[in-house]
Amino acid sequence: MGLSTEDDFKQKIQDGYIVESREEMTEGYRKALIVQLTVQADTELMSAPAYWMAARYAPSTNTQVSAHAIIQDELAHANIAYRLLEDVGESKEQLVYGRQPHEFKHPYGFDQPLDNWADLVVANGFFDRAGITLLSDVYQNTSYGPLKRALVKVDMEETFHLRHGEVWMRRLARAGGEAKEIVQRSVDWMFPMTIEWFGLPDDLKRHSGQLEYKLKGLSNDQLRQVWMSSTVPLCEGLGLDVPAHFDSETEGYVLDYPFPCEYDDAEKRWVFEDGETTWDAVFKRWKGRGPMNEIYVESIQRSRGDVKGWLEGKPQA
């Protein structure tokens, strides 16, 4: 098995081979899987502090319970993804506690503050929908057996998060007045944020091997369409404006704003009026990370050293 060239291995996978162990992988496959799992794990992990800090806006004890149940799920999903990474040679300790905030690979959306209840439920409606869109595609297509099995649980629970988000978006939008205005403001910054999350358009996409190794099945643009095919009708049905519409000629969704474009994180506003920017500028913004990046990572890492020291009997400085 170790003698397989990458091309032979890709062909074998395209013919339906399911990989079950590290020993069977080529180095190219292992690296591509590590990239994918790291993004998945980091995204689940960083959603937890984002949702946790927003849960304080929950309007009742019941909604507190729901919000914290979602956070608990996200942490479990992260834990499972890091566990899978250990099986292919990575260290969970290093990944969770040994990295600087800017080294995490989650999307820019989880570097942003969720400032009220509407932000939290739209994050559940939009970001968790993006999560399901990406992970359902992985579940249906992945050539890595352990990941496919792990995603059964993840998919089941993300569906609950999504339902929580959509039910609350409906409730706020139907109430009208200030409730609807505040949910509209959340939609205004989070819709383009999620669109961007799916990454480079297919015509610019660099060769990543993820499709050849069957680590996913759909392209970035196809996944973006899947997300919009649920999200745009949901928002339209609630009377919420979104900058995209269905085009009957191409039978797909079309964006009504310059894409990609710049984001003003201090104002929580997309700078549509400056027109289209370059993907290089977007990557630069992503790499610089957003306003909550250090706070979220610190909230995960802060107690590790102390407690570890106590347990190991080492006095702390």
Added chain:
Amino acid sequence: MLERVYDVFARKHRGDQLAHIGYVDALDDEMARVYAWKTYDEEHWFEMCVIRRTAIIPVNRQDGPFTGLTGEGE
């Protein structure tokens, strides 16, 4: 803090097969039980148990997580 890998097995209903549903890292058996129960809470399991990965003896394969070559986390 040296955590071990524990594999988690469960069956949803009386009469179902006991299936491998996942894994947790834990310092000891007691914590593994708690982590497994709290992590895999997506079903109302009829039965769940955990086993140290190092206690699993592979029968017919020389590769994979149960051979002790990978994923021990220690």
